[in-house]
Amino acid sequence: EADIYQTPRYLVIGTGKKITLECSQTMGHDKMYWYQQDPGMELHLIHYSYGVNSTEKGDLSSESTVSRIRTEHFPLTLESARPSHTSQYLCASSELRAGLNIQYFGAGTRLSVL
Amino acid sequence: GQQVMQIPQYQHVQEGEDFTTYCNSSTTLSNIQWYKQRPGGHPVFLIQLVKSGEVKKQKRLTFQFGEAKKNSSLHITATQTTDVGTYFCAGSGGSNYKLTFGKGTLLTVNP
Numbered sequence: 409e410a411d412i413y414q415t416p417r418y419l420v421i422g423t424g425k426k427i428t429l430e431c432s433q434t435m436g437h438d439k440m441y442w443y444q445q446d447p448g449m450e451l452h453l454i455h456y457s458y459g460v461n462s463t464e465k466g467d468l469s470s471e472s473t474v475s476r477i478r479t480e481h482f483p484l485t486l487e488s489a490r491p492s493h494t495s496q497y498l499c500a501s502s503e504l505r506a507g508l509n510i511q512y513f514g515a516g517t518r519l520s521v522l
Numbered sequence: 523g524q525q526v527m528q529i530p531q532y533q534h535v536q537e538g539e540d541f542t543t544y545c546n547s548s549t550t551l552s553n554i555q556w557y558k559q560r561p562g563g564h565p566v567f568l569i570q571l572v573k574s575g576e577v578k579k580q581k582r583l584t585f586q587f588g589e590a591k592k593n594s595s596l597h598i599t600a601t602q603t604t605d606v607g608t609y610f611c612a613g614s615g616g617s618n619y620k621l622t623f624g625k626g627t628l629l630t631v632n633p
Contacts, residue, residue, distance in 0.1 A: 439619050450625040467523060498564060502619065507572065509619050513564040
């Protein structure tokens with residue numbers, strides 16, 4: 409079982425609030441990712457990082473920002489939450505090993521913006 | 523950009539019936555991965571295919587990678603209720619580590 413943790417698991421917040429979703433992994437993986445997934449739908453990559461101080465935007469445009477100051481930590485921040493941000497946010501990490509780049513996912517944060 | 527299409531979107535079967543989901547990429551892939559997400563859960567890695575025409579088996583699951591490395595399939599023989607969930611294919615192109623996920627196929631099994 410992978411050691412990747414997301415907090416909080418559930419968050420209900422009002423419009424305009426600033427929020428930070430936490431993601432930590434203890435596997436020492438260099439690559440980390442944030443996905444957005446609506447219920448029963450596909451995963452959309454919104455941010456990724458290949459190492460400390462490296463962050464890139466993903467395929468789906470997002471108003472969120474990320475930082476990677478430490479290998480194990482990859483927080484996602486929304487400066488001003490809106491109802492359109494309501495979704496599930498999944499964090500993942502990976503490391504290329506023996507030709508495999510398996511992504512290990514956290515349990516996710518379900519965000520509701522009222 | 524790279525697109526990965528997956529069909530069907532939903533599949534309901536009786537327990538014991540077979541199930542297949544298909545994945546097609548708009549571009550040639552370096553490898554393809556399959557993940558399973560149980561209802562309310564998170565995606566869990568199943569397998570990675572790398573070689574053209576590759577076939578891999580995991581008990582009742584059979585995974586194939588097309589000769590052109592643009593399509594893949596997952597076949598489950600004699601489904602069980604524990605197979606319920608959404609199956610995603612995810613393609614990787616070139617030397618980057620990003621995955622493009624298909625929309626997934628939701629499998630429900632009637633006991």
